[in-house]
Amino acid sequence: MDLYVLDENFETVKVIDVYESFIWSDRYNEAGDFELYTTALQEYWDVCQRGYYLYFQESEHLMIIEDREITSSFEDGVHLIVTGRSLESILERRVVWGQVVFEGMSVKGIIIKLLNDNIISPSDSDRKIPNFILGDFQNETEVRSMTATLDAQYTGDDLYSIIKNLCQVYGLGFKITLNSSNQFVFDLYEGKDRTYGQFENPYIVFSPSQENITSSNYKDSDRTLKTVALVLGEGEGYNRKFTSIQSSKEDVPTGLSRRELYVDARDISSTTEEGDIIESDEYYKMLQTRGSEKLAENVVTQVMDGEVDPYVTYEYKKDYDMGDIVQIVNELGMEMKARVSEYIYSHDESGLMYYPTFVNFTDSDTV
Secondary structure, three states: OOEEEEOOOOOOEEEEOOOOOOEEEEEEEOOOOOEEEEOOOHHHHOOOOOEEEEEEEOOOEEEEEEEEEEEEEEOOOOEEEEEEHHHHHHHHHOOOOEEEEEEEEHHHHHHHHHHHHHHHHHHHHHHOOOOEOOOOHOOOOOOOOHHHHHEEEEEEEEHHHHHHHHHHHHEEEEEEEOOOOOEEEEEEEEEEEOOOOOOOOOOOOOHHHHHHOOEEEEEEOOOOOOOEEEEEEOOOOHHHHHHEOOOOOOOOOHHHHEEEEEEEEEOOOOOOOOOOOOOOHHHHHHHHHHHHHHHHOOEEEEEEEEEEEOOOOOEOOEHHHHOOEEEEEEOOOOOEEEEEEEEEEEEEOOOEEEEEEEEEOOHHEEE
């Protein structure tokens, strides 16, 4: 697997084809990352500059080189370790400049405004990223999760955290890719349903019995699960504003099934920067939005990952893609719907291997 190092102008400065190991991870609603481990050659050190990019042809993503490390030991010799994250990580470089209030705006609309105000057309031109544009998702009207409306308020939060949290709550994916004009293209998207519960798309089933998973690991844990959030807003002591929200839309958690989470949302204000008063109902909806985001970070963990043969039964990017919902059956016959949340390419002395990660999906994951 050849790796291409691109400079800040996206010109290829080196093709790296000799290394000991390489791991590249793409993700649905988080930034991906990579690690290159190789003998510490001077030419590799010279070209793997921080701020340069790494590309390889099997992925649509581009990675940013962020860290370089040289290790030395008597047994292993001198090695260079290069790591970094995908383009989505650049959203961390901008924060909400001041306060922004959303009342009854769609998820898509919130994200578009945040990107326009802080990256594409900010009032301070120094904050602009010149080659950053929005993709075709602007015209999307059929994805219900994008058009779901909510009330929210942000002050000083970085854009990556906001967008990641919104996408995780509403089951959306986001990505930033490089187009042929060397522009960073931001897109929202939703994976396709390829399970037995629908009739629009061909079924995708991963199971040892079909010999399309050669090895697998399954984890089922509720250690960090929270089912009710107590969200405290502005004010002090007895006068502090608060509300609560539960993870289930139907049943109220009680007894041992009730797992409570405290959320400090004192940064959410009942007045705007212009001095306008936010209606009480709208304010409490903003608190509940914050609670929903935090509950989405504390769910039951049902994850299966495994090595697949990319040319047996199904081919990634052709038969199924990142974010798609597929059918999983493990060795014990346990069956579940699962979203493709990550795809890992690993190359070492054993050759190139492919490791998808599947995260449990329920109908309640969509809003």
